[in-house]
Amino acid sequence: MSDSEQPEQDCERLAPTTAPESSAEQTPAPASVPAQGAKKEPRSPRPDVSYTPVSNGMDYLVSVFQHLTEGATPPSARNLKYTVLHLQAATEVLLKARLVQEHFSLIFANPTEAKHASLEKGNFQSCGTLDAFDRLANIARVEFDKDDRKRIKELGDHRNALQHYGLTHNAYAIESRAVKVLDLLITFIHRHLIPGLAPAEAQGVEATMDSFRLQLKGVETLVKERMNNLRGDLDKAAAVTVKCPDCEQWALVADGRDAGPTCLFCHQTWGDDRRSAAANYAWIVLGLEDIPSFAHGDEVPVTDCPECGQCALVTLAVTADRKADTTPLCFACGETFNDLIDCEGGCGSVLNIAPDEDAIHLCSHCLSVRYDRF
Incomplete structure (x- = not known):
């Protein structure tokens, strides 16, 4: 067999295993080379991505x-x-x-x-x-x-x-x-x-x-x-506390504070537009329609407050102290009402008048419209 025909594993014997004595560092021996024709061990296949x-x-x-x-x-x-x-x-x-x-x-x-x-x-x-x-x-x-x-x-x-x-x-x-x-x-x-x-x-x-x-x-x-x-603070304000439309905790306090309606749990506030707090609560928490049919006698979800005049009164609010009932609550001024009646002009406004009180059951707008015609 000629030198060129020797198997590759014989090359290992030709390589020096130590460095010459004059060398300062030892040179590691090269890795052995597999013989030609030797079978390679098959690699384990990578598992498929499989999820039901x-x-x-x-x-x-x-x-x-x-x-x-x-x-x-x-x-x-x-x-x-x-x-x-x-x-x-x-x-x-x-x-x-x-x-x-x-x-x-x-x-x-x-x-x-x-x-x-x-x-x-x-x-x-x-x-x-x-x-x-x-x-x-x-x-x-x-x-x-x-x-x-x-x-x-x-x-x-x-x-x-x-x-x-x-x-x-x-x-x-x-x-x-x-x-x-x-x-x-x-x-x-x-x-x-x-x-x-x-x-x-x-x-x-x-x-x-x-x-x-x-x-x-x-x-x-x-x-x-x-x-x-938060229980101590929430108990004190239970009469004006409702479920927050953002975090769904009974922690939204609408007491007329300067900062506006504020959730003590998630710190969401509606100081710039208190009407939005009322609308979000009525439509998200209560699930009321935003465009009721007044002609069919549907309840108005948010209307003008007879106390402060802002369109922030939720007539069907559910407060923390009366979860089994509804309480008209204004998200702007924090007032709650016991005696509210619908304006007889059909505008959807409410009046803070006892039902048996001898008074004209019209809001100022409907009153002016009615009498301006004469």
């Missing part, structure tokens, strides 16, 4: 709890950002997972165009989160609480703002809202999603749920502790 819809939604929830509980207390702005993004994703995925249990066509934007082949390829336009919610309620007859849809919509609005435009919002309000949506999802998963899963998947989801319940109690405790710290 349910495991995908549950993974988003794992991330939500990590960002809420595993870090600074209270959570940082960055953690709250990812809480919103991943909580909305979990909500959308898990609602649709339950919708598929009813029928796969229901997650298509247009169910009449649904094809099983498109579903398997993931090549289709799915319905929106609120569409999924409505289909679950109206077709699958899933029972939700009356405020669940509103909370999911607000979460989606926050997510869209963060994802596409940026968002500046109160951290306490975001945390408080997140707790309510998490509570919604945990109840939904337990009651409506797990019963329709295969036994193996259901067992895995239930095991994860045990962890979620414990972590949710921890997050809820932070909110409760803050509310407990």
Whole structure:
């Protein structure tokens, strides 16, 4: 065999294993070269990215709890950002997972165009989160609480703002809202999603749920502790305290203070436009229509206050001291009223006149309109 034909492993014997004595440093021996034709050990293949819809939604929830509980207390702005993004994703995925249990066509934007082949390829336009919610309620007859849809919509609005435009919002309000949506999802998963899963998947989801319940109690405790710290101030103002449209805590005090209506929990204030506080409360918290039909005798959600004249009186407000009843409350001056009657002119205004009092039941505007005609 010629020198050029010797196997490569013989080259190892040709390389010096030590440096010459005159060298100050030793030179490491080169690595051995595998013989030609030797079989290489196969590399372990990288695992595929594989999530079922349910495991995908549950993974988003794992991330939500990590960002809420595993870090600074209270959570940082960055953690709250990812809480919103991943909580909305979990909500959308898990609602649709339950919708598929009813029928796969229901997650298509247009169910009449649904094809099983498109579903398997993931090549289709799915319905929106609120569409999924409505289909679950109206077709699958899933029972939700009356405020669940509103909370999911607000979460989606926050997510869209963060994802596409940026968002500046109160951290306490975001945390408080997140707790309510998490509570919604945990109840939904337990009651409506797990019963329709295969036994193996259901067992895995239930095991994860045990962890979620414990972590949710921890997050809820932070909110409760803050509310407990405010209890003294809130009890003193219970007659003019309502649920805040931003954080949904019973902490919005409308007592006519110079700063305007203020939520003691999330620090939201409406000093510049107290009418907006009244409108937000009536339309977001109470869910009243913003354009009532006066002709059909509908209740006016926000009207002029007979005390201060500002359009900031919510006639159907529910205060912390009278949750079982309604109390007309002005968000501008902080006055509450016991005897209000509708203006007989049909303008939607109210008058602070006892029903049996001998007086003209017309506001100043309707009074002038009526008598200017003569």
